[in-house]
Amino acid sequence: MMVRTKKSGKIVEMFGCFDGKVVDEREHLTIIFSPASLPIKWSNSSLTADFLAKYFEDFFPPLKEVDRERTVLTRDEVRDAINYIANELIENAVKFHYNPELEIVFTLQLDPMCLTFVATNSVDPKTMAQFTAFITEVTSYDPGELLIQHLETAAEVASTESGIGFLTIMSDYGARIGWKFETTQLKGAADKINVTTMVQLPIIKETFDGE
């Protein structure tokens, strides 16, 4: 599903499950990278994911205290999920960030029903069509089946642009993903596009029930 609006001179397009609500009161941590002054190395993604996983695991009970009837994730599982999802989102944000003068922003927030991951980076306008085609595919079919298809294709052509990370997040972790594109149209210059990727990882069993 795609929603398109225009506000303050910006075209905003949302795909998948994007929840625009911002709740400041909850446990949250935001890291803002400034690639123009501190270049982001490849290893910084895993360092950041590892830090976030250790930081947020403490808000979850250990296995022996977990109510398995209601809770989806134990402390160990939360650590593993945060590590994988945060690493995937930060790696993508860094890899596809187009304008080094702009910041890369990553937030992890603990909501009552889910952990919300939000990554924002700039995008090359020339790659938009390919990106939205991928999103349309991911949001239209069963992520489990798509993951198998993409794994087979990636193995055949040794591709690194397979989108397997997003499909794994949806299929193996049961998370919802949404994207928001904000396009600023400039006269006589290429559009400026920012993309925000949101992943909502359920931590309580009924989180996405009835949807």
Added chain:
Amino acid sequence: MMNNVNVGSLEKGTPLLTVRFSAHGFATQPKHCQQLANYLITIVKSNLSEPHAWTGQLTQVLIRLLNMVCLVEGIGKDVDLVLSNRGQLITLMFEVTASAHSRTLYSEMVLALKKTEAHTTYADLTSNETNLVATFNELSENYPTKMQAKINELSGELKLLFQIHLKTI
């Protein structure tokens, strides 16, 4: 509309890394202070070609500030940390929104730094608040620091900004 009380003008450098977080997690999980300090230092160090003395100083400063402020603020308040550089200075900007109980304390701390006499008497401080004042005073004696209390006249919100400079050479 803002009404500022300054001690020294705050300087803007080139931001390297910014972290914004809720103080609640730090108040309930003190080891988070160490984790965050270690993370910041590791990221900065990974981009340096050789070890620098200021990274060790920064670790100590960060841990002390985080511990103190989060113990005083407790639940619900946001803390911003901005690491930036300006010439041969690395600057750590620490910004915290005051809660109802810390508001008076922060205003008094900024005014105290403006005074020339050595001692300021604060009224009714808890042990955490006493430690916070002592930490700021000690840091101010050892490093070039600047402080500002920024009051939003519409919302009445008060923010304490504390800037500390570390020499890179």
